[in-house]
Amino acid sequence: MSEKAVARPGGRSARVQQAVHRAVRELEAEGGRGAVAVPAIATRAGVTPSTVYRRWGDLATLLADVALERLRPDGPPADRGGLREDLEAWAEQFVEELGSPAGRLYLRDAVGGAADEGVAGRCSDYAAEQLRAIGVRAAGRGEAVPGVEALMDAVVAPLVYRILFRPDGLSVAYAQGLVRAALTTD
Amino acid sequence: MSEKAVARPGGRSARVQQAVHRAVRELEAEGGRGAVAVPAIATRAGVTPSTVYRRWGDLATLLADVALERLRPDGPPADRGGLREDLEAWAEQFVEELGSPAGRLYLRDAVGGAADEGVAGRCSDYAAEQLRAIGVRAAGRGEAVPGVEALMDAVVAPLVYRILFRPDGLSVAYAQGLVRAALTTD
């Protein structure tokens, strides 16, 4: 199932996973996507290639796993005092993190994980969870909040679509426009 | 049905491309994604693997090329007499063609083409062109039409996002709901 919950959290498995993930990130940072190959990863992580193939199956699945880790939110979304401000701040960070060529690569890796179909779904769950937290906070302030599904359709989906299919038509201003439209058409 | 613009349209290059594309489709239909490998493709197409590698670079790029061909619209969008009806029909066909596991694969291939970044963009252009045609037709009838960009955000992006990231939350009814929301919030 999930690579996150390993059978023996403190043991060798966890060390190997950390070393391999780290090797992937380092190799990608140093030599770009072309330098990321299983034998090179294994060598840098201090394991044999067969270990990598056994754990992850193939390179695409490993990349999806690494991408999922990079896409996981660091913490709860920033609190700027109001629903609109919170959503705008969140969307701005989203664009800045994933709108870059590197960020686009992570998204592509998350989608491309062949064997582990659930990676993309969990990636989407991250965004939904952040939006839900913002909504709960706003509701606690007495604000009227749109549903998470509506926000996913109105904000997240257009942002992700443009990142993956139309990288040129993306900007912070565009993201903020999506947020405002989502809040006014309710 | 128009073939990709090659240097020598009627010559050997075009024949090789057709044979290779066809081999990819056949192998995928017969043995699934696992059966699609460059040597097998080359053998079936009657060429050598080196030809495939020289033309497309790697398997991901070739798959993106094939996916682009399958994603190309067959013709102008169906005319059902009204803007809302046309959009609903188009969205329904979109969901039925790309919401299947096979359709999802095409979309992923189009996104995954590494060297040829433009494939995803052209795929997006196909959708924009279809929506533009529907809009022009509606305008000719005197209807008020939303802009193509608005429709891309309100209809195409949510559909594609769900296909790639949340395959479970997809249905024709959902697509029609997107169309209606896009037409009422204007």
Added chain:
DNA sequence: CAGGCTAACGCAGGATATTCGCGTTAGCCG
């Protein structure tokens, strides 16, 4: 704190896939 138990690993060898140089060919063009 010993000893068993099992998932995960290392190693080695083979199968498959990718890259490259070099000679050849198809088909456009004067």
Added chain:
DNA sequence: CGGCTAACGCGAATATCCTGCGTTAGCCTG
């Protein structure tokens, strides 16, 4: 009809991927 060039075929070298089998790390029971 004959030259020119992009594209192809062939074959070898390299790299990557897969699998079986023995070994080890670390949890668990007593």
